[in-house]
Structures are given as structure tokens and as C-alpha cells.
Amino acid sequence: MRRPQGLRGASRFVGAGLLDQLVIAAANSANTLLGGILLPKARFGALALALAVGYLAMYLNRAVVGDVLLALASRYDGDPRDRLACNGLATALCSGVVTTAVFAGLWAAWPSRGQIDLRELIWLAPFMVPIMLHDTARCDYLADRRPDKALGIDLVWAGTQAVLVALMIATHHASAGGLLAVWGLGATAGATVYLLREKRLPWRGKPLAWLAETRHLSGWFTITAIVAQFHVLAISFTVAGRLSKIDLGNFRFVQTVQLQPVQNLVTAISSLVTPRASRHAAEAAKPGPEGTAAAATLRRQTRRLAIAFAALGALMVLVVWPVVSYVLVHTHKFAEAAPLALPIALQGAIYLVQVPFTAAMRGMHQARGLFAQYVVFAVVSLSGLALGADWGGLHGAAWGLLIGSATGLICMLILYASTVRRLGPPLATPTPARVEAPQNA
Template sequence: MRRLQGLRGASRFVGAGLLDQVAIAAANSANTLLGGILLSKARFGALVLALAVGYFAMYLNRAIVGDVLLALASRYDGEHRARLARNGLATALCSGVVTTAVFVVLWAAWPSRDEIDLRELIWLAPFMVPIMLHDTARCDYLADRRPGKALGIDLVWVGTQAVVVAVMVATHSSSAGGLLTAWGVGATAGVTVYLLRERRLPWQGSPRAWLAETRHLSGWFTITAVVAQVHVLAISFTVAGRLSKIDLGNFRFVQTVQLQPVQNLVTAITSLVVPRASRHAAEAAEPGPDGAAAAATLRRQTRQLAIAFAVLGALMVLIVWPVVSYALVHTRKFAEAAPLALPIALQGAIYLVQVPFTAAMRGMHQARMLFLQYVVFAVVSLSGLTLGATWGGLYGAAWGLLTGSAAGLICMMLLYAHTSRWLGPPAATPTPARVDAAQNA
């Protein structure tokens, strides 16, 4: 009976976590999806560039605060975890204020060019504080193993954003600025609910204390996020600069329809698995059979998830690729982008297979290894993008990015295999035989 209740509880936990990611994904992807539908291709390209810069700032803040909450705060309970949450919110507040100032300067100083257009960035500037606070709030809930609460504030975001967009469409006033404003207003509503519910004020914490306590993780997570987001920005600017804004719009629209759901699933599973992996990794360091058993559990979890996601990725390529290709061919606006469906489907499958290894490495606090993997991925990916765009235009660029994703997966698997050899208590780490012996004791 207890086992059945545990399974039901785990199912509710996973279900709430997945629904939460669906909600936050709807809020984020709505910008690109609705922009592709409602705006001209030229204005849509400008929206994509502004979003690329906005996501750069948001994910950089997540590396400094959100990812650390998931990997570190999940190991603690009570006042220790609450203190980490308070200090994380204060750090996110400072990040938002700095980002707002930077966006205003960029908007004012960036030269006007036909292809690289950042005029829409000013619409994001007033909302970067609530966007970063909301992202930190949902990571706080996930680290505390309360995905239902995270789902609640994300539904507030989505609902508020939907109302603003509906008003804009009904009044025939669709614009890139309007879509960005709707996104920011939704984040403001969501984080307001969180702050009132938890009775917290963002300025009650200490950014200095946060950085002092988490520097062993936040430093490497931040460097990795900088590389990751520079990589994303470089893709957008390279496609827009070497090809055109229209090519960028085609590329991002297919990614939104086909790759964005996969990335959302990856984020959801990572957010759920990392706290669990972190606890197993912490227990694995304890001496005795319990530590060896925890290490074996983490290895087994990683292996089983990798097999499951490999099967899921193969099914996705076989099913989603022809469906998306067929749908694009029968649209007027994006018919020329149909050949992108196959390389982007393969890229999504690779991302799925990589999830368990990334989650295990985060749980083991192997931040340096994660940084090394992303450097390899970014270098190969951008090289493939540039060469592919030169030789084969937009379609060559897509296949070049796929090459980088494959290199990143191989590198991650090799780093995990190397790191997991030393997982477990000191007496159990030299050989796998000792781990097995301790487990069977």
C-alpha cells in the first residue's frame, strides 16, 4: 500500500513538473509563434533579434541563481534553504536592474541597420526585473520539490499574457512591441503572486552572501551560460548578417514549432531530475554501503533515462519530421523552410539523449566539466553554421548546427563516463568491483 501511494505521489510530482514546463514554454514560445503569424517577415526578424538578447539576459540570470537553487538548495531544508531563496531573489533583482540599464543603452546607441535591428529592445527594458524574479521564483519552488506551486505562478503568467495578446489582436494593433509587452506584463503578474504568497520582498536578501556561498557553482554555471547565450546570439546574428532577416525568421519559426517543444521537455526533465541526482550524489559521498548504493542508484537512473530518451528521440524523428515538413509545404509564408524539418528533428533527438547525462553532471556539481562540454559544442556548432551557411545557405547552416549538437552529445557522454568512475564514498571509488561488493553486503 505504501509503495502504491509512493508511486501516486511520484506521478503527481512529475505530472505537475511537466505541466509547469508546458505553461512556461507557452509563455516564452508565444512570442515567436505569434510573431511569425501576425507580423511581416521583416518585423518578425526584428522581434527574433530582440528576443535573442532578452533570453540571453534571462538565462544568464538563471545560471547565476536558478540553476544553483536547483543543484544546491535542493540538498537542504528549513532555514538554510529559505536563506538561499532570499539571497537568490535579491541577486535576481540586481541582475534585472543592471539588464534594464544595459538594454536602454543598447537601444539608444545601436546603429540602425537593415539586417541587425534592435529597435524593439526598448519594449523589454521595463520588464527585465519581473522576468528575472519570476524565473528565480519558479526555480525556488522546483528546488523545494513543489512543482505545483511553480505551475500556479506560471499559469498566472500565461493567463495574463493571453489576455493582453487577445486585446491587441481584437483591436488590430498587433506589433512586435505589443507581444514583448504582453510577455513582460505576464511575468509581472506571476511574480507578484509568488511574493504575496511567500511573503517575501526581493531586497530582503543579500547578493553578496549569495555569491560567497555559491561561488563554487555559480561561477562555472555563469561562464557556461555566457558561452551558451553568446552561442545563441551568434546564431541569430550570423544568420541575419550573412543571409537575411527573412532567413532568420524562417529558421526561428521552424525551431519554435519543432525544436522548442523538445527544449521545453528537456528543461522540465532536467529541473525534476537534478534535485534528485544532487541528493543521490551527496549521499554517495557518505562512507559505507549506503553511499555505494546511492552511487549505484544515480548511475542506474542515468542509464535508464538515456535508453528511454533514445527511443523517444527516434520516434520523434520518424513521426514529427514528416508531419512538420508536410505542414510547412502547405503554407504560403513558410513553405521554403520545409527542408529545415529533418536536421532540426535530428537536433531535437540529440538533445533528448543528452538530458540524463547533463542532469547527473549537475547533480554531482561537475560545473567545470559542463563548461568544457559546452565550449566544445559551441565551437563545433558555430564553425558548422558558418561553413554551412557559406556553402549551402540556410539549409547548410541547419546541418552545420546539427554537427555541433552531435559533437556536444559525444563529449558529454565521455565526460560523464570519466566522472562517474569516482562517484561514491572514498573507500568505494577505486574500482567498480568494490562498489558492487559494498552494494551486495
């Protein structure tokens, strides 16, 4: 399989990867943006909760399959990589089936009244299998350094979704359930194109073989994703429970407009950098000058990206924050959410600075360290959210989350510095000098 060669090939590689993330980000964020515009605030809050649960399931599957493909399969070519991809698809199929059953059970058993409304979840249930398969297909292409192919199936997803949303708006049938359904239909189209193009049948893979071969990564990635996604879910539930569904709608809308593009960029960069960092880390373990050079390359790559993203984060705060604040103030529907623009902009800047270090840690297979860092971040941010909500309402909650993000960055820097110091070929054990026995005269 041909790889990008030279500067021109590298530019195409990065360009396709960033464009791919832009497309999939548009497909994922369209529900929230359109829901905030087209739906009453109370119904938009219900849509936001259903999406939070859907993203929880999708990202848990990514932890078990997608993130492992990026960090592990990127080190292989040919049959070993194809075997990993096939077994990963089978695992994604199983997780989709289980998720469908769980969502149907939640819809049937959850109370229909109250602040926390999960009635819209039933619209996602039929589409969780293709959503899982599509997400795994993207990671397969990215791990194989083929972002142009990932871009192709994501364009199918986004294009299908756009056509169906246009029909919904034209016929005046916009609803929370309809937006969720067209999101799932887009994923179905994209996953179908991947399976036909690659001629892969998910049920032919071996989920147990996948779990056995990748448990040193998938276990820690999974538990980290569980903490991460329950952290995201806890934020939505805490805001809705302690404050109101309207506050949740305000909060999620500003996050979608201002923070989600940053998170999408972070995901794109991580997906592109992690496979490269993984190869450098594997080469760094080789003895001799080759290993030393690979270790130095990984350090240099991380340092340069961190400087670039720190500058980008500062620019974002200086430009995006006043623009978003101005637009919100001059809208009737979300004017009260304008003070959220500054803490959310600062939070996005922190995420940008952190992404090179996170990608390097993934590439070095430091899954346990990533888990420890996220636990600290989640505990501090949720505590800050709860205390801030009690003391200052929604605005206090946003500043409390910012404190958690800053704490997470500090922990990541400490862990990276400790890990990268040990990166490189193992030191050769000195051979003891042979001591000659004295000769008897």
C-alpha cells in the same frame, strides 16, 4: 513541509513538473509563434533578435541563481534553504536592474538601420526585473520539490499574457513591441503572486552573501551560460548577417515549431531530475552501504532515462519530421523552409538523449566539466553554421549546427563516464599493520 510520498505522490510530482514546463513554454513561445503568423517577415526578424537578447539576459540570471538553487538548495530543508532562496532573489533583483539599464543603452546607441535591428529591445527593458524574479521563483519551487506551486505562478503568467494578446488581436493592434510588452506583464503578474504568497521581499536578501556561498557552482554555471547564450545569439546574428532577416525568420519559425518544444521538455526534465540527482550524489559520498547504494541509484536513474529518451527521440524523427515538412510545404509563407525539418528534428533527438547525462553532471556538481563540454559544442556548431551557410545557404547552416550537436553529445558521454566512475564513498585508507620489535633473548 510535506514531500510527495509513494508512487502516487511521485506521479503527481512528475505530472505537475511537466505540466508546469508546458505552461511556461507556451508563454515563452507565444511571442515567436504569433509574431511569425501576424507580422511581416522583416518585423518578425526584429522580434526574434529582441527575444534572443532577452533570453540571453534571463538565462544568465538563471545560471547565477536558478541553476544553483536546483543543484545546491535542493540538498537542504528549513532555514538554510530559505536563506539561499532569499539571497538568490536579491541577486535576481540586482541583475534585473542592471539588465534594464543595459537594454535602454543598447536601444539608444544601436543604429536604427541595417540587417541587425534592436529597436524593439526597448519594450523589454521595463520588465526585466519581474522576468528575473519570476524565473528565480520557479527554480525556488522546483528546488524545494514543489512543482505544483511553480505551476500556479506560471498559470498566472500565461493567463495574463493570453488575455492581453487576445485584446491586442481583437483590436487589430498586433505589433512586435506589443507582444514583448504583454510577455513582460505576464511575468510581472506571476512574480507578484509568488512574492505575496511566500511573503518575501527581494531587497532584504544579500547578493554578496549569495555569491560568496555559491561561487564554486555559480561561477562555472555563469560562464557556461554566457557561452551558451552568446552561442544562441551568435546563431541569430550570423544567420541575419550572412544571409538575411527573411532567412532568420524562416529559421526561427521552424525552430520554434519543431525544436523549442523539445528544448522545453529538456528543461522540464532537467529541472525535475537535477535536484534528485544532487541528493543522490550527496548521499553517495557517505561511507558504507548507504553511499554505495546512492551511487548505484544515480547510475541506474541516468541509464534508464537515457534509454527512454533515445526511444522518444527516434520516434520524434520518424513522426514529427514528415509532419512538419508536409505542413511547411503546403504553406505559402514558409514553404522554402521545409528542408530544415530533418536536420532540426535530428538535433532535437540528440538533445533528448543528452539531458539525463547533463542533469546527472549538474547533480554531481561537475560545473567545470559542463563548461568544457559546452565550449566544444559551441565552437564546432558555430563553425559548422558558418561553413554550411557559405556552402549551402540556410539549409547548409542547419546541417552544420547538427554536426555541432552530435559532437557535444559525444563529449558529454565521455565526461559522464569519467565522472560517474569515481562516484561513491571515499575509499578508506588502510591502516598499516603494526610491526612488533623483536624481543632480545
